[in-house]
Amino acid sequence: MKEELLRQYADFAVRIGTNPQPSQTLIINAPVESAPFARMCVEAAYAAGAKNVVVRWNDDAVARQQMMHTATEVLEDVKPSVERSLLDYLEDEGGACFLHIIAEDPDVYAGIDTAKIARVMKARSEHSKNYRKYTMNDLVQWSIVAVPGKAWANKVFPGAPDAEEKLWQAIFDVCRVQDGGDVVSAWKEHIAKMTAWRDHMNELQVDSLHLTSANGTDLTIGLADNARWEGAQSHTPEGYAFLANIPTEEVFTAPHRDRVDGVVHAVKPYVYNGTVIEGFWVRFEHGKVVEYHADKNEDVLGHLLDTDEGARHIGEIALVPASSPINRKNILFYNTLFDENAACHIAFGAGYPGTVEGGTAMTKEQLLALGVNDSLVHEDIMVGAPDMDITAATKDGRTVQIFKNGEWAF
DSSP states (O other): OOHHHHHHHHHHIIIIIIOOOTTOEEEEEEEGGGHHHHHHHHHHHHHTTOSEEEEEEEOHHHHHHHHHHSOHHHHHOOOHHHHHHHHHHHTSTTOEEEEEEEOOOTTTTTTSOHHHHHHHHHHHHHTTHHHHHHHHTTSSOEEEEEOOOHHHHHHHSTTOTTHHHHHHHHHHHHTTOOTTOOHHHHHHHHHHHHHHHHHHHHHHTEEEEEEEOTTSOEEEEEEOTTBOOEESOEEOTTOOEEOSBSSOOOEEEOEEEEEEEEEEEOSSOEEETTEEEEEEEEEEETTEEEEEEEEEOHHHHHHHHTSSGGGGSEEEEEEOOTTSHHHHTTOOOSSHHHHGGGSOEEEEEOOOGGGBTTGGGSOHHHHHHHTOOOOSOEEEEEOOOTTOEEEEEETTSOEEEEEETTEEOO
16 A cells, blocks of 8 residues: 555545644544554644644454453443543643544444344443534534455455455545545535535525435435535534545435434445344334334344434435445445445434534524434434435425436536
């Protein structure tokens, strides 16, 4: 792997993705196998002027052993110090920002009791609510970037002797990293295009969307009161820009948690808690999932939907054209960071406060009153088939074509 490309990628992830300020500590969460890349990110962060850089390591192999052999009640006993260690940096003068480097094995928990996994993950979510307020409300910069792990690469390219190299190249391609290229300029151009889509959706004053495709999807999604469309860069209250997901191709907003009706079919498998769910659909009535089916690991889908009351409602609808670079690769990444940017998607669970006017300053109760969903989970499910049509009903009574055959209609 050419070091120039890795350094481009690391520099972009830090400077454009997270954008650490001179007053801030950058906290990097990284798998141990990504150590060389994580070190490049540390170097890039100090070059960008970060006050401090703290790396927190994780390991899939250890996580699997813990899930297999540790009693459920022990794993559910998440110590306050785990979240407190993050809050200490966030509450420090100058604050903190986050870069998450991911390389998860999609099958890391395969064969382990799914009910146990669901209980443990729910407990961990409950004990990170105060930290998640910072990221869900865009109070701090945060970004997610991926590097190939051996197990992940072999899942994407089974049997390929150069699986990791192939996955690296795929990631570079969809993240606009190339020999002799200018990744920052390429992303500025892309962000400008996405911003235009976002602004047009806001100008339309959409009240509801109707999604249809030949696979059986026929879904109407009403939007939350005062919903606004977001996409491309996000901004903290101080005005610091960041890219939450690298790559990103989506323009998204908040559905009304009680105004979703119909059936929607997933177009890609979904990895949840280290288990792959395949061939699934759900049916909504008055915003709530009342029926579901999966060809593989239906019980895991059930555990997701039963996490809490809000998990059977959706908190996001995102529009992604079928011509996105991720979709054109024709690769199933088995990783939501990439797969969600290959197709339109919905998210079971929590909505983003920033997708309604003034939402980041509102309480949970105020957001719920507007229809923004609340939950311990936020899980993106890809639903955008290549032939998907989407029409919008506007607040002034018009019907506007938004997507035609999987592409923006304007």
